[in-house]
Amino acid sequence: MALQWSEIVDAVNQVVLSNSQDRWRWTNDGSGCFSVASARETIDAVCLPSDDSVVKWSSLAPIKLNVLAWKIAVNGLPIRWNLARRGFDIPSIACVVCEKGGESIDHLFFGCSFVTDLVTGVAKWNASIFSSEKPKKSMCWDSVVSYSFLWIRSRCKNLCLRWDIWLLDPNLAISVM
Numbered sequence: 001m002a003l004q005w006s007e008i009v010d011a012v013n014q015v016v017l018s019n020s021q022d023r024w025r026w027t028n029d030g031s032g033c034f035s036v037a038s039a040r041e042t043i044d045a046v047c048l049p050s051d052d053s054v055v056k057w058s059s060l061a062p063i064k065l066n067v068l069a070w071k072i073a074v075n076g077l078p079i080r081w082n083l084a085r086r087g088f089d090i091p092s093i094a095c096v097v098c099e100k101g102g103e104s105i106d107h108l109f110f111g112c113s114f115v116t117d118l119v120t121g122v123a124k125w126n127a128s129i130f131s132s133e134k135p136k137k138s139m140c141w142d143s144v145v146s147y148s149f150l151w152i153r154s155r156c157k158n159l160c161l162r163w164d165i166w167l168l169d170p171n172l173a174i175s176v177m
């Protein structure tokens with residue numbers, strides 16, 4: 001106890017008070033003055049992951065694609081999984097497109113049936129462009145039908161579209177609900 005008391009006395013004796021008025025001092029910046037930039041740096045130092053990986057930007061791709069690739073790499077997209085993890089109160093973490101998995105980066109970009117269908121469609125389209133065969137009308141029509149179904153279902157949450165009715169008649173599928 002006596003040792004602690006003497007340590008406190010020693011610490012207090014080292015404090016030199018000036019005759020100036022009391023004032024607030026921002027200690028996270030050498031100037032002692034608060035700035036938004038300094039606050040931002042302080043928050044980033046605590047919150048941002050300290051990943052030493054180097055981001056390589058492709059000069060051939062548009063900037064928005066570079067940013068998207070970077071956000072995917074650092075799992076920084078505001079998707080349902082990440083929002084729930086950060087404490088946002090959201091009704092569901094299910095994939096907004098297929099509703100068959102959690103809306104995570106892995107699912108959305110690599111596992112979602114919509115994405116795999118899309119990649120397959122693009123691959124078929126590329127094959128038709130670069131091959132000697134002409135593209136089939138039926139392939140294009142199938143894409144229009146499936147993507148319009150997924151697009152409307154993901155945009156209109158209050159609608160309960162049924163795929164089987166959509167295939168018969170989209171107007172009927174919308175009016176049945």
Ligand SMILES: [Zn+2]
Pocket residue numbers: 095096097098099100101107108111112113114
């Ligand atoms: Zn999905």
